Amino acid sequence: MTETAAAPSARRDAARRWTVTAAAVIVFWAMGWTPLPFVRIEWLHDALLDRLLIRGPSLLELGLTPIVAGFLAVELVALAVPALRRYREGTRAERAGLTQAAWLVALALAAVQAVAFVRWLGEQTGPDGGGLLPRAGRLELAALALTLVGAVALVGVLARAVDRFGLGDGFAVLAGASLLGQLAAYVLYELRGVASAGQRIGVLWLALAAAAMALVIRALHAGGRTGVRVPVPTCGLVPLALTAWTLSLPYALGPGLSLPELRGAQELLERYGWPGHWALAVGFAVALALAFTSGAQVRAAWSAARLGEPPPPASVDVAIRAAHRWSLLLVAAVAAAPLAGGFVRASFSLDHLGLFQLAAVIAVVMDVAAEARARRRLGPLVPAFALHRVYAVEPALAALGEAGIPAAARARYFRALLHVLAPFAPIELLVPAARAEEAAAICARIARPEAAPPAAAEVAPS
Numbered sequence: 001m002t003e004t005a006a007a008p009s010a011r012r013d014a015a016r017r018w019t020v021t022a023a024a025v026i027v028f029w030a031m032g033w034t035p036l037p038f039v040r041i042e043w044l045h046d047a048l049l050d051r052l053l054i055r056g057p058s059l060l061e062l063g064l065t066p067i068v069a070g071f072l073a074v075e076l077v078a079l080a081v082p083a084l085r086r087y088r089e090g091t092r093a094e095r096a097g098l099t100q101a102a103w104l105v106a107l108a109l110a111a112v113q114a115v116a117f118v119r120w121l122g123e124q125t126g127p128d129g130g131g132l133l134p135r136a137g138r139l140e141l142a143a144l145a146l147t148l149v150g151a152v153a154l155v156g157v158l159a160r161a162v163d164r165f166g167l168g169d170g171f172a173v174l175a176g177a178s179l180l181g182q183l184a185a186y187v188l189y190e191l192r193g194v195a196s197a198g199q200r201i202g203v204l205w206l207a208l209a210a211a212a213m214a215l216v217i218r219a220l221h222a223g224g225r226t227g228v229r230v231p232v233p234t235c236g237l238v239p240l241a242l243t244a245w246t247l248s249l250p251y252a253l254g255p256g257l258s259l260p261e262l263r264g265a266q267e268l269l270e271r272y273g274w275p276g277h278w279a280l281a282v283g284f285a286v287a288l289a290l291a292f293t294s295g296a297q298v299r300a301a302w303s304a305a306r307l308g309e310p311p312p313p314a315s316v317d318v319a320i321r322a323a324h325r326w327s328l329l330l331v332a333a334v335a336a337a338p339l340a341g342g343f344v345r346a347s348f349s350l351d352h353l354g355l356f357q358l359a360a361v362i363a364v365v366m367d368v369a370a371e372a373r374a375r376r377r378l379g380p381l382v383p384a385f386a387l388h389r390v391y392a393v394e395p396a397l398a399a400l401g402e403a404g405i406p407a408a409a410r411a412r413y414f415r416a417l418l419h420v421l422a423p424f425a426p427i428e429l430l431v432p433a434a435r436a437e438e439a440a441a442i443c444a445r446i447a448r449p450e451a452a453p454p455a456a457a458e459v460a461p462s
Contacts, residue, residue, distance in 0.1 A: 010375075010376060010379065013375070013380070014372060014375065014376060017165065017166050017167045017372070018166075018372070020161060020162060020166035020167075021162055021166035021167045021173060021368065024158040024159075024161055024162050024166060024170070024173065024174070025173065025177045027158060028155065028158055028177050028178070029177060029181060031058065031060045031151060032059070032060040032178075032181065033058060034058055035057065035058055036057045036058060036061065036144060036147060036148075037143065037147065038133055038134075038140050038143070038144060039057050039121070039144075057121060059147065059151040060178075061117060061148060061151075062110055062113050062114065062117070062148055062151070062152055063178065064155065064171070064174065064175055065109075065113070066109040066110035066113060066152050067106045067152065067155065067156065067171065067424060068421075068423075068424060069105075069109050070102045070103065070105035070106025070107075070108075070109055071102040071424040072420075072421075072423050073102075074098055074101045074102040074105055074423075075088065075098075075102075075388070075423040078098055084098070086448055088388055089385070089386060089387050089388055089389070089426070089447040090386065090440075090444065090447070091383075091384065091386070091440050092383060092386070095386060095426075102423075102424075103156065106152065106156075107149060107152065107153065110148065110149045110152040111145070111149050113148075114144075114145040114146075114148035114149050115145050117148065118141050118144045118145045118148070119141070121133060121144070122141060155174060158170065158174060159174055162174075167368045167371050167372050167375075168364065168368040168371055168410065168411060169410055169411035169414065169425040169426075169428070171424040171425050172364050172367065172411050172414045172422065172424075172425040173364055173368065175360065175364070175422075175425075176360060176361050176363075176364030176365070176414070179357040179360055179361050180361045182357065183350075183354065183357055183358060183361065186348075186354070187203075187206065187348075190202065190347065190348035191203075196347060197345075198345060198346055198347030198348075199347045199348070201344055201345060201347070202346035202347045202348040204346075205340065205344060205346045205349055206349070206350070206358075209337060209350070209355070209358065210358060210362060213355075213358065213359050213362055214362050214366065216330060217359070217362060217363060217366060217417070218366060218413075228298075228302060228311045228315050228316050228318075228319035228394075229319070229398075230293065230320055230322075230323035230391060230394065231323070231390050231391065231393065231394065231412070231416045232323050232326045232327050232330065233285075233289070233326070233327035233331060233416070234289040234292055234293035234320075234323050234324055234327045234391075235284075235285045235286075235287075235288035235289040235292055235293075235327050235331065235419070236288070236292070236390075236416060236417045236418055236419035237331070237334065237355075237356050237359050237360075237417045237418070238284070238288055238418065238419050238421060239281045239282070239283075239284035239285040239288060239331050239335070240281060240334060240352040240355055240356040241352075241353060241356045241421065242281075242284045243277060243280050243281040243284060243335070243352045244351065244352040244353035244356070246280065277335070277352065278332070278335045278339075281331055281332075282328065282331060282332050282335065285331040285332075286328065288419075289324050289327050289328070290324075292390070292391075292419055292420075293320065293323065293324070293390070293391050295316070295317055295320050297389070297391060298316055298319075298320055298391050299313055299316050299317075301389075301391060301392045301395045301396075302316055302395045304395070304445050304446045305395040305398055305399040305402075305446055306399065306445075307398060307399065307402050334355055334359075335352060337349075337355060338351055338352065338355070359417055360414065360418065363413035363414040363416075363417050364413075364414050366413045367410065367411050367412065367413050367414050370408070370412075370413075371408060371410055371430070374430065375408075375430075378406045378408065378432070379432065380432065380433065381408060381430035381431060381432060381433075382430065382431065382432070382433045382436050383410070383428040384407075384428075384429050384430065384431045384436040384439040384440045385428070385429045385439065385440045385443035385444065385447070386427065386428050386429075387426060387427045387428075387429070387447055388415075388423070388426050388427070390412075390416045390419065390427065392446055392447055393409050393412055393427050393429075396429060396442070396443050396446045396447075397409060399442050399443075399446060400431065400439055400442055400443075403438065403439075403442060405431055405432075405435045405439050405442070406431065406432065407429050407430060407431045407439065408429070409427050409429055409430075410427065410428040410429075410430055411425050411427055411428065412427050429443055
């Protein structure tokens with residue numbers, strides 16, 4: 001095919017992929033605003049803003065929680081069982097068994113959650129004293145539960161459509177859409193009423209935080225001078241989420257359990273405030289950086305890449321130490337960002353969990369844009385191999401480049417930020433279809449260096 005003939009085909013493929021991705025997001029959002037059948041929604045407030053923020057029970061009431069929990073449970077089992085560990089990373093065919101098991105667990109969890117939610121819903125009453133389910137018979141309750149489980153399955157169909165025909169990882173795109181909706185609802189709520197200087201400062205603070213985070217996510221790769229690239233942050237932004245969840249635990253459990261230890265934790269949180277929160281986030285960052293990106297693991301991955309001039313171990317160690325330092329600085333800066341909102345007298349700002357959500361949304365947007373550029377530059381691409389270990393992506397790309405195989409990494413920014421919190425979104429290496437089998441063999445030796453054949457036994461790239 002000539003270059004002039006290929007250009008219109010590439011444009012059509014790009015338009016189709018953008019359309020599929022946008023359509024999946026729109027359908028996902030529409031599901032979030034579609035009320036469940038049999039449920040009275042008259043108790044919603046009459047104001048338009050309240051209708052936007054208080055939507056009542058919807059098709060997406062369970063959200064992505066069953067899917068995330070299902071994939072996380074299966075990945076943890078595969079990590080713990082040596083016989084299954086090798087299937088965590090590989091081609092889609094190799095991972096098919098784990099994927100099917102994850103979906104079975106996800107749908108089972110969705111069924112349990114749906115039944116519990118429907119029972120709870122049947123016991124609730126609206127402001128007028130009437131029940132939210134006027135017809136709470138067994139048939140109606142069963143239909144509601146099946147509807148909720150079906151909605152979770154439909155989310156899987158949408159994600160699969162994005163994977164095959166759209167841009168970006170399907171679940172990552174939908175997770176980003178969900179988080180974007182939550183952030184938008186929060187900002188709209190804070191901007192209600194008469195505009196004030198504090199609100200304008202809050203919007204400016206949010207825009208600056210988003211821009212700075214996008215620049216940092218894109219630019220930070222340590223070890224450039226040594227030839228070894230280690231993705232930063234090595235701990236992801238998981239410390240922010242863990243900090244938020246840890247801080248909320250005493251408040252969530254204290255009233256119900258009334259334990260002296262929890263009351264003491266509440267007093268400590270109130271006494272030390274943001275400095276204590278910041279120290280907790282940095283502490284999590286140190287522990288997770290060492291757990292997620294150890295020197296031995298990174299050295300093994302770069303050694304398995306078998307480049308023409310492999311980097312010496314000392315260079316790898318220098319790159320890892322630099323990556324850890326940059327990671328701690330990044331987490332420390334982001335963890336201190338909520339303080340800046342108070343200093344500039346913004347009427348609202350994001351806490352640790354909000355900043356984590358904002359970073360995830362930005363990462364999804366950057367991943368989708370990066371894949372679109374790669375497909376425009378490299379032509380048609382297919383998934384060759386899936387990686388869960390973020391540090392293995394750079395040596396895999398370097399080895400593919402050494403073999404003359406053009407490649408792009410799907411969902412690399414999103415997974416680098418979420419690490420273990422996103423087992424549903426592996427980093428897939430996309431290559432031309434004609435080189436997919438060869439690329440999979442190269443990536444396999446990096447993902448599983450202990451099982452790689454000796455260098456002399458390898459087949460030279462065609």
